[in-house]
Amino acid sequence: MVGSNQIHLGFIAFTFFLLFWDASPITASKFTNELGHPIEFEFGNGDRGPEHWGDLKKEWSTCKYGKLQSPIDLRDDIALKVKSTFDELSISYKPTKALMKNEGHAISVVWEGDAGGVMINGTEYILHQCHWHAPSEHTMNGIRYDAELHMIHKDKKNRVAVVGFLYKIGKPNPFISEVKKAISSMIKKPKQVPLGVIDPRKMKKAQKVHQDAAKRKMKKKTSKFYRYTGSYTTPPCTEGVTWTINKQVHTVSPSQVELLHKAVYKYAEMNSRPVQPLNYREVKLHGSSFVK
Structure with a gap:
């Protein structure tokens, strides 16, 4: 027995x-990346996807309960049309040394020195970094584009202002072409690459247009931008971010979008958070221009 x-x-x-x-x-x-490092959050429909971010950590609860979340659908039919003045957005970027970093969920360019910034309603925000999302996070009139660039700024009180640009498939983006080798060198690697001196003004410039008529048409297109109050689009989803999205849609080539997908870790190959509820927020469509 x-x-x-x-x-x-x-x-x-x-x-x-x-x-x-x-x-x-x-x-x-x-819940680990290709190198065995922990993944705190991911995209898509997994257990750590956007629908669950607010449950993963107590300090990320804003992702679930916040009422001013980003991204949103930028719709002309509900936007308040306003005639802008220079005070509502002025840009004064300048060239300085920068690094490119693979942050796992995004490829970013980080400026090491004074790269200038933007002035919004009398407050100066200094440029710190920019990064890409593919496909776009914000949609415009219900359309999701192929990529989106976020330029991150902070003021003296550490408040955040983001200037964003949308991209559709077309001609190659000049800046991505310039740093293609650096992006390729860090595919799925926790790496940073010195870029030398980078002029942030390159980020907001469209492809060169040679015909005067086309130039005038482009200037007209760049004369509008959306403005609203939102949040970070990744955890901890902190609110109070001032968003400025250029209405003109720039272009990016299919191979450049593919490169952005390949460079990040597998869990973030489609690194876009779904559109969030507007919750009665005011979205303004300004008539000022990014182009000086």
């Missing part, structure tokens, strides 16, 4: 060993 009990208990112990031995690698690989 004693021998029978020992065999029975031994079988139970062996069964539990098989269960845990089999489950451990699955659990580890599910």
Whole structure:
């Protein structure tokens, strides 16, 4: 009888060993990147996707309960049309040294020195970095574009202002072409690459247009931008961010979009948060221009 009990208990112990031995690698690989580093959040419909960000950490609860979340659908039919003055957006960027970094969920350019910034309603915001999302996070009149660039600024009180640009498939983006080699060198690697001196003004310039008529048409297109109050589009989803999105849609080539997908880690290859509820926020469509 004693021998029978020992065999029975031994079988139970062996069964539990098989269960845990089999489950451990699955659990580890599910929430780690290619190098085995922990993944705090991810995109898509997984257990750590956008729908669950607010449940993953207490300090990320704003992702779930916040009422001023980004991105949103920028719609002309509900936007308040206003005639802008120079005070509502003036840009004064300047060239300085920068690094390109693979942050896992996005490829970013980080300026090491004084790269200038923007002035919004009398407040100066200094440019710190920019990064790409593909596809776009904001939609415009219900249309999701192929990529979006975010230029991140902060004022003296650490308040954040983001200037964003949308991109559709077309001619190659000049700046991405310029740094293509640097992006390619960090595919799925936690790496940073010195870029030398980078002029932030390159980020907001469209392709060169040679015909005067086309130039006038482009200037007209760049004369409008959206403005609203939102949040970070990744955890902790902090609110109070001043968003400025250029209404003109620039272009990016299919190979450039593919490169942005390949460079980040697999869990972030489609690194865009879904559109969030507007919640009665005011969206303004300004008539000023980014182009000086």
